[in-house]
Amino acid sequence: MTADTPNERHDVSLDLSATMRTFATGICVLTTFAEVEGHRRHDAVTVRSFASVSLEPPLVSLAVRRDSDILGVLLAAEVWAVSILDVAAVDLAQALDGDQEARARALLTCAASPGDRTGALVLDAPGWLECALHDRHDTGDHTVLIGEVLATGGRHRRPPLVSVNGRLRALSEA
Numbered sequence: 700m701t702a703d704t705p706n707e708r709h710d711v712s713l714d715l716s717a718t719m720r721t722f723a724t725g726i727c728v729l730t731t732f733a734e735v736e737g738h739r740r741h742d743a744v745t746v747r748s749f750a751s752v753s754l755e756p757p758l759v760s761l762a763v764r765r766d767s768d769i770l771g772v773l774l775a776a777e778v779w780a781v782s783i784l785d786v787a788a789v790d791l792a793q794a795l796d797g798d799q800e801a802r803a804r805a806l807l808t809c810a811a812s813p814g815d816r817t818g819a820l821v822l823d824a825p826g827w828l829e830c831a832l833h834d835r836h837d838t839g840d841h842t843v844l845i846g847e848v849l850a851t852g853g854r855h856r857r858p859p860l861v862s863v864n865g866r867l868r869a870l871s872e873a
Contacts (some may be wrong), residue, residue: 723863723870725749726792729761730811731779731819733772739813741820743806744769745795747862748841749781757848758833762841768799770842777832779846780814782822785857786869790858791822793867816849826853 730743748762761781765771773779784792794805810823817829830846858869 710766720865721844721862721863726784726860726862727789728782728788728791728795728822728824729763729769729773729779729785730782730806731769731773731776731821732819739818741806742769742772742799743795743802745841746781752845756795759828759830759846759848760843761846762843765837765840765842773844773864774832774835774842778817778819778858779818779830779844780821781828781830781846782811782824783826784822784860785825786825786860787857788822788860789867794837804813814850821852824853824858825855825857827851 724747727746727749728743729746730741732739732741734740744763746761746763746765748760750760752758752760759781763773781852791805791809794808795802797805806820811820813819814821814827814829817831819829821827821829828846828848829850830845833847834845835845836845858871861868861870
């Protein structure tokens with residue numbers, strides 16, 4: 700067997716989605732809000748693309764589809780919270796992957812409170828962060844948001860929830 704030359708590799712079809720499904724990613728919930736007729740309307744969405752960018756200053760990134768209905772709300776509010784989920788939140792993660800109406804119903808069922816620094820909902824989760832918009836980059840079919848971390852917290856209870864091979868799973872040491 701010989702190694703592929705660069706020209707031979709171009710003949711292979713590109714299936715980024717299938718390949719990336721093999722990479723385990725943590726599951727988070729992104730929350731933000733809009734001021735509507737004098738009161739706050741919270742929204743949330745499941746996120747699989749979340750990462751630490753810098754410790755000094757404290758920055759994180761997340762990618763949001765450019766055609767998603769929550770992106771405009773995020774950019775207007777310029778603040779959000781990210782709650783890192785554990786295995787007990789499988790149903791919530793699935794519900795918050797739906798349309799805006801389904802997400803609103805799911806938010807009514809979860810334990811959450813407005814964050815002290817942003818007002819975005821912080822879920823009862825093993826880890827959470829409150830962030831303010833630091834920068835944004837429109838790239839491909841997503842907008843990458845860079846958030847300055849304003850507050851953090853949480854506590855470990857159960858194994859983290861991850862996505863791998865298209866399914867939500869518990870991460871264990873086994």
